[in-house]
Amino acid sequence: MSGEAVRILVVDDELGVREGCRKILTAEGYEPTVAEDGQAGWEAFQARPGYSVLLVDLMMPRMTGLELMKRVREADEDVLPIIITAHATIDTAVEGTKQGAYSYIPKPFTPDELLLAIKNGLERRALTIEARRLREERERRLLEVAAERSKSNTIIKCMTDGILVINTEQLVVLRNDAATRILPGTQTVPFPLASLACAEVTSLIDEVLNSASGPTIMSREVTLAESTYMVNVSQVIEPGGETSGAVAVFRDITALKKLETAKSMFVSMVAHEVKNPIAAAEGWLNLVQGGLSRQDPQEERRMIERALIRLRTLRTLVTELLNITAIETGNFTLRRSPVEVGKLAAEAVEANRDKSREKNIQLTLTGAGGGQSLADRDALLMVLSNLIDNAIKYTPDGGHVGVHVAKDGLFVKVTVKDDGIGMTPAEKDKIFDEFYRAKNDFTANVPGTGLGLSLVKRLTEMHHGRVSVDSSPGDGSEFTLYLPLS
Amino acid sequence: MAKLILLVDDDRDFLEQNRGVLESLGFRVACATDPQTALDSPERPDLVVSDLMMKNLDSGFSLARAVKSRWAGTPVILVTAVSSQRGFDFNPRTREDLAAMNADAFFDKPVDPAVLIAKVRELLG
Numbered sequence: 257m258s259g260e261a262v263r264i265l266v267v268d269d270e271l272g273v274r275e276g277c278r279k280i281l282t283a284e285g286y287e288p289t290v291a292e293d294g295q296a297g298w299e300a301f302q303a304r305p306g307y308s309v310l311l312v313d314l315m316m317p318r319m320t321g322l323e324l325m326k327r328v329r330e331a332d333e334d335v336l337p338i339i340i341t342a343h344a345t346i347d348t349a350v351e352g353t354k355q356g357a358y359s360y361i362p363k364p365f366t367p368d369e370l371l372l373a374i375k376n377g378l379e380r381r382a383l384t385i386e387a388r389r390l391r392e393e394r395e396r397r398l399l400e401v402a403a404e405r406s407k408s409n410t411i412i413k414c415m416t417d418g419i420l421v422i423n424t425e426q427l428v429v430l431r432n433d434a435a436t437r438i439l440p441g442t443q444t445v446p447f448p449l450a451s452l453a454c455a456e457v458t459s460l461i462d463e464v465l466n467s468a469s470g471p472t473i474m475s476r477e478v479t480l481a482e483s484t485y486m487v488n489v490s491q492v493i494e495p496g497g498e499t500s501g502a503v504a505v506f507r508d509i510t511a512l513k514k515l516e517t518a519k520s521m522f523v524s525m526v527a528h529e530v531k532n533p534i535a536a537a538e539g540w541l542n543l544v545q546g547g548l549s550r551q552d553p554q555e556e557r558r559m560i561e562r563a564l565i566r567l568r569t570l571r572t573l574v575t576e577l578l579n580i581t582a583i584e585t586g587n588f589t590l591r592r593s594p595v596e597v598g599k600l601a602a603e604a605v606e607a608n609r610d611k612s613r614e615k616n617i618q619l620t621l622t623g624a625g626g627g628q629s630l631a632d633r634d635a636l637l638m639v640l641s642n643l644i645d646n647a648i649k650y651t652p653d654g655g656h657v658g659v660h661v662a663k664d665g666l667f668v669k670v671t672v673k674d675d676g677i678g679m680t681p682a683e684k685d686k687i688f689d690e691f692y693r694a695k696n697d698f699t700a701n702v703p704g705t706g707l708g709l710s711l712v713k714r715l716t717e718m719h720h721g722r723v724s725v726d727s728s729p730g731d732g733s734e735f736t737l738y739l740p741l742s
Numbered sequence: 743m744a745k746l747i748l749l750v751d752d753d754r755d756f757l758e759q760n761r762g763v764l765e766s767l768g769f770r771v772a773c774a775t776d777p778q779t780a781l782d783s784p785e786r787p788d789l790v791v792s793d794l795m796m797k798n799l800d801s802g803f804s805l806a807r808a809v810k811s812r813w814a815g816t817p818v819i820l821v822t823a824v825s826s827q828r829g830f831d832f833n834p835r836t837r838e839d840l841a842a843m844n845a846d847a848f849f850d851k852p853v854d855p856a857v858l859i860a861k862v863r864e865l866l867g
Contacts, residue, residue, distance in 0.1 A: 524824070528795065531823040532851070536755035539852030543759060546855050548766060562755060 261287035262378065263306060267297030267324060268313040268340065273363065277311060280367045286374070294319025301328055308381060309374055310337040314348055325355045336381045338373055340365070418485075418506030421492075422449055422461055424499060438480060438506050454480065457487060457504065464489040464502045483510040522690070526577065529706065533570040537563040576707040580690070583714050590632035590718060594742045597668040598625035598661045600633065604640035605659055611648050618656045619648070626661040626668040630742040635715045639723075642708045643672040643735050650733070651676030667721075667738040675732040684727055688713040744770045745866055748787035750780040750805060752796040756821075756851065760791060763855045764862065777805040786813050789866055791858075793851075794822035806844035817846040817865040821853055 264286050266277045274290040281288040289307075291297035295318040301307065310328055314321035325337045339352045342363040349360060358377045361369060412419055418435035422428050427446040439452050449458050456478045464472050473490040489504045540563035544556050582588035605621045612619035629636075640659075647657040651674045660671045679687065690710045716723045720740050727733035747769050751757050757773045764771050772787065774780035776796060790809050794802030806818045820843065834840045834848050847861050 528824045532753060535823045535851035536753060536759075539756060539759040542852060542855060543762060548762060548855060550766075562758075566755065 261285060262308045263287045263289065264309040264311060264374070265297060265301060265307045265328075265335075266290045266311045267292075267294065267300075267316070267321070268311075269293050269316045270313070273313070273340065277370065280370055281374075284371055293317050294321060294324040297324050298327055301331070305332060307332075307335050309377055310335050311340055311374075312337060314339060314341045314352070322351060322355050325352070325357060329356045334381065334385060336377045338377055416508070418504075420452075420461075420504040420506075421501060422465065422504065423501040424465060426450070426462070426465070428452070429501070435506060438483075438485065438508075454478070460487060461489050461502050461504055464491055465499065467491065477509070478506075483508055484513045485509065525690075529573060530570065533566040533573070537566040537570075540566075573707060576711050579711055580707060580714065583711075583718065588718070590635060592630045592632055594628040595631040595633050595636060596625060597627065597629050597631075597636075597670065597739060598623070600637055601640055601659055601661050601670060604637055604644055607637075607641055608644045608648060611645065612657065615648060615651070615653045615655075617648055617651055617654070619644070619659075620656070621659045621661070623661040626663050626670070628742045629668050629719070629721075629739040631719050631739065636719065636739075639712050639715050639737070640670065640672075642712050643670075643737065646708060647672050647674040647676065647733070647735070650674065663741070664738070666741055668741055670737040670739070671734055672737075673732065673734040678729045678731045678733055679725070679727040680729050684725055687725060688723075744768055745788040746770045746772060746785055747789045747791060747862070748780055748783055749773045750775075750777060750790065750792035750796075750802075751821075752776060752793065756793065759852070760858065763858060767859060767862075769862075777801050777808070780805060781808055781812060787816055789817050789819070789862060791819045791821065794820050795824065803843060810844045818844060819847045819849065819858075819861060819865070820845045821849045821851050823851040 262285075264281055266274055266281070266288050267290075268274050268277070269292055271292075274292065278288045278290055289300055289304075291300045293316040297310075297312070298319060301310075307328075310325065312321040312324055321339065321341075325339075328335050329337065333356075337352075337355070337357045338359050338361060339348075339357045340361045340363060341348065352360070358380060359373055361373050412430070412432050415432060416434055418438040419430065419432045420428055420435050420439075421430035423446075426449045428443075428449055429446045431445055439454055439457065441447075441452060443451055449461060452458055456476065460474055460476050464474050467474075473488065475486060475488045478485050478487050485506045486509045487504060487506050489502050491499050492501045492503060494500045540559045544559050579588065602621055605619060609619060644657065644659060651657055655675050657672065657674045660673070662669050688709050690707060713723055716737060716739075722738045723735065725733055725735050747764050749757050749760050749764075749771060750773075752775050754775070757775070761771045761773060772783060772785075774783070777792070780790070780792070790805070792802050792805050796802065802820050802822065806820060809816055809818050832843075834843060834845070840846065840848060846865055849857065849861075
């Protein structure tokens, strides 16, 4: 035990017994405290608890020995009471035991009798304490195990991946909620693997269970109902090396598959959009080279000009693609400063002046400035220029394109209105999608990448603005852009 | 009267290029920018040269089928800028592949004028 002396509380109204005990116990290395009656003993105990043994007389004034024992044991059940009494009777013995007394020492007693009783008592006390400690530890461990198990159960139950555990007898011994959702069935575990109505899954599990070559993991994509799952089945190998079953995990990869499809459609579309202008330009140059221009210099120049138009469109397409990619990957950073939107609109109008003149389209700018917006000048110029360019493209020769800038509440409102061919509601819905171009007799003549308006929308949104279109076939289109005032 | 060739493509550049080549050989050429206009042709064409991908992805295939049922015996040349879609390659490799497409020839864009001329002469005798 610890190096600290064992403390013993001696309570007896006989001075001789008290002092005798003190001497004997001190000589033996114990640390006794003495009190002359029950009340004094109780006060001594309360003043400094932590006694190992209580030596107590039964008959005392103020508080009896039994009452003191009862109080002390209530306060500290590890205190071992030993009764010292001159009036040892069966009754008091029974009563003492009820109060938790360990033994009796009848008065008068010899020092050896006292020391033997204390030694035995301390041993018994140590055993009791150790037994309790072990019991408490076992209970704590059991609680921990139960908590662990319920934790694992909860994790398995709540996982979004479906889990099946199958033993070597081809019985499903565990199925979590997600697995029940994925492979519906009302069976309660354990149930035969074959009763799962999905041959693709059962055959995969079967293959893994029967695989002889070491730990095996097999994966398969399985489509169940509307969803696609990646099913991974792994063998459960015991420490001894033999297979005890298999675990099948179902992961929903429907969203990933959709993304994959969207990606490959996008690549196909880009390939088509890139190859088409290259082929058209090459076609014109083939004619020049093959002499089909009939060596007419004017005809040759016209063919080369047509090839150039397609190549310029292609270059714009690639630039726009790069911009869109940069925006999507978050690498397109706006360098914002207060921009006078009216002035920028005027710049965009002038940049498109030549194009409008070629088509004899009246291009006008109206409205008072509108105010400043915190914007990336180049990006905003691209937005405005794209809208004007778009309006000119889809307006027949001799038409009108009007740009109007005005303040509207907390926004600068820019409208680009044309009296061109307009759009059907279906076309209007798709106009801001990548690569969407309205296709009809008129637009077949219009070169474009199908990315311009998609870029307009993304750049506008990056400026916390909004762009929308109002249009109907034959009635022209009106694009409205809202930018927050700075 | 000179033989009539119907060109179908939603890209005007290809229409003009092929028209130039074929008219220089003395053929009459009609152009359409979509399959329906092509099928509405009042006169039976002696040859149809069509783009594969127009408004709908398979519009060239549909047009070839319609041409064969409307004007039996009229040969069809299909041309395309992209001969695969989402990893699915539809470049014909055998006569049977061509027949399955209702086509008599299949070319990648742009078609070399000499190659086009040779094929047109072969098909129109």
